[in-house]
Amino acid sequence: MTGGKTMDMKINTVLVGLDGLPRAEPALRVGLELARVLGASPSFVHAVPVPMPVWPDIDTTRFVELNEASVEAARGHMQMALTEMVGDGLPGPLGDCLRVIPGYPSRVLVDRAEELDADLIVLGSHKKRSLVDFGSTARGVLSQVHCSVWVQPCKFxxxxxxxxxxxxxxxxxxxxxxxxxxxxxxxxxxxxxxxxxxxxxxxxxxxxxxxxxxxxxxxxxxxxxxxxxxxxxxxxxxxxxxxxxxxxxxxxxxxxxxxxxxxxxxxxxxxxxxxxxxxxxxxxxxxxxxxxxxxxxxxxxxxxxxxx
Structure with missing residues (x-):
């Protein structure tokens, strides 16, 4: 393109956003297949919503402990579910490619994509969302990332x-x-x-x-x-x-x-x-x-x- 940036056609890193399982299975399988055929590295991220400290008389230390416990519980659940779904289908140790991060899903995905310099993000179903929008996470990601986004609303x-x-x-x-x-x-x-x-x-x-x-x-x-x-x-x-x-x-x-x-x-x-x-x-x-x-x-x- 004259006078501007051209797109890099090579896909080196595929980031898969994992929502609740098994709803995320189609996105997971798409991400793994794309990584395989494109010779890319797959990475997975799951966002854990963290409540605001609204409980009365809760101190900061206790609040942090509760959040850490929520993240660890979610990480254990995701690791077990991924192992059941894909077995030996992961290209490396699960701990190396899965991140469970507290925060809003779209923000977590955007930050992780920037950290990895991801070339492609894969998201799952949005069909149960409001008819007003196709999904707040998908729209939030598309409005901020600089890479392409694959939305998988159906089985793989x-x-x-x-x-x-x-x-x-x-x-x-x-x-x-x-x-x-x-x-x-x-x-x-x-x-x-x-x-x-x-x-x-x-x-x-x-x-x-x-x-x-x-x-x-x-x-x-x-x-x-x-x-x-x-x-x-x-x-x-x-x-x-x-x-x-x-x-x-x-x-x-x-x-x-x-x-x-x-x-x-x-x-x-x-x-x-x-x-x-x-x-x-x-x-x-x-x-x-x-x-x-x-x-x-x-x-x-x-x-x-x-x-x-």
């Missing part, structure tokens, strides 16, 4: 087909490169999708009143965008990965979600183009994370960030 299945929505921004193409790297490592195919959402109205005539965009102008715009889409993908380095391109008319979110049944993973950038004529991929990424029943790989660019 091998990924053979990846859907990579594009808006032709440089960030979305960087995200496509990451998807291709992953596909090359796991033996998957990548299908791209561009959703052309042509404006029906424009502003520029009588103040306060929209003008209908003539059909011929919408058709010309569609042909121009489709031509650019085909040109960019024809020049793209696919690294031998099987691929296919799709072009559709309509808003991107319904277009992406309508194709869920044909894929095992949605991989997309967290930001894209802004402006009247193109989708804001940040909004698209958020909607997919919130509504998709598939795993979603939200690929961050080092120069872009969300707001919490």
């Amino acid at each position: 299945d091998p990924v053979r087909r990846i859907l990579a929505p594009l808006d032709l921004s440089e960030h979305s193409l960087e995200a496509l490169r990451m998807a291709v790297m992953l596909a090359s490592s796991i033996g998957a195919r990548v299908d791209t999708l561009y959703c052309f959402d042509a404006p029906e109205y424009s502003w520029g005539g009588i103040p306060g009143y929209p003008d209908a965009v003539p059909a011929y102008l919408r058709d010309e715009s569609l042909d121009a965008v489709r031509g650019e889409y085909e040109r960019v993908l024809a020049e793209f380095d696919w690294n031998g990965v099987e691929h296919q391109q799709h072009f559709a008319k309509g808003p991107p979110v319904p277009g992406i979600l309508a194709r869920q049944g044909d894929y095992d993973l949605i991989a997309l950038g967290t930001h894209g183009r802004t402006g009247f004529s193109a989708a804001v991929l940040g909004s698209v990424a958020y909607a997919c994370l919130k509504q998709s029943h598939l795993p979603v790989l939200a690929i961050r660019h080092p120069e872009r960030c969300w707001t919490a």
Whole structure:
């Protein structure tokens, strides 16, 4: 990328956030499999909520002792559960890759990711959360970390087909490169999708009143965008990965979600183009994370960030 940072395609460290077990099992298995096929080091973290010192007449020493006891109890529980779930599937001693840390889950995950310089965070189910948001932990992590985040809302299945929505921004193409790297490592195919959402109205005539965009102008715009889409993908380095391109008319979110049944993973950038004529991929990424029943790989660019 001219004048800015480029994404590092190599994944060296995979950090898995472990919620309550067995609910965390899908994320655990995804993290272990990704670490295996990518040659990365897996690490696991579990956050233990620590109550505020609201009890009357409790001194600081006693409060610290209670917190330490809670953490130790949680650590023992997590170690036992992980051993039962994966047995000898861990690449090294459990004590070397598991951390149980007191604090809010999103803050613990962000701090641990920074400490490890993690390249990928894997989170588990958010389906039991409020419909207002796709999960406070996931959103808190995405708003602060500088690495990509994989959200696994379902049981773990091998990924053979990846859907990579594009808006032709440089960030979305960087995200496509990451998807291709992953596909090359796991033996998957990548299908791209561009959703052309042509404006029906424009502003520029009588103040306060929209003008209908003539059909011929919408058709010309569609042909121009489709031509650019085909040109960019024809020049793209696919690294031998099987691929296919799709072009559709309509808003991107319904277009992406309508194709869920044909894929095992949605991989997309967290930001894209802004402006009247193109989708804001940040909004698209958020909607997919919130509504998709598939795993979603939200690929961050080092120069872009969300707001919490």
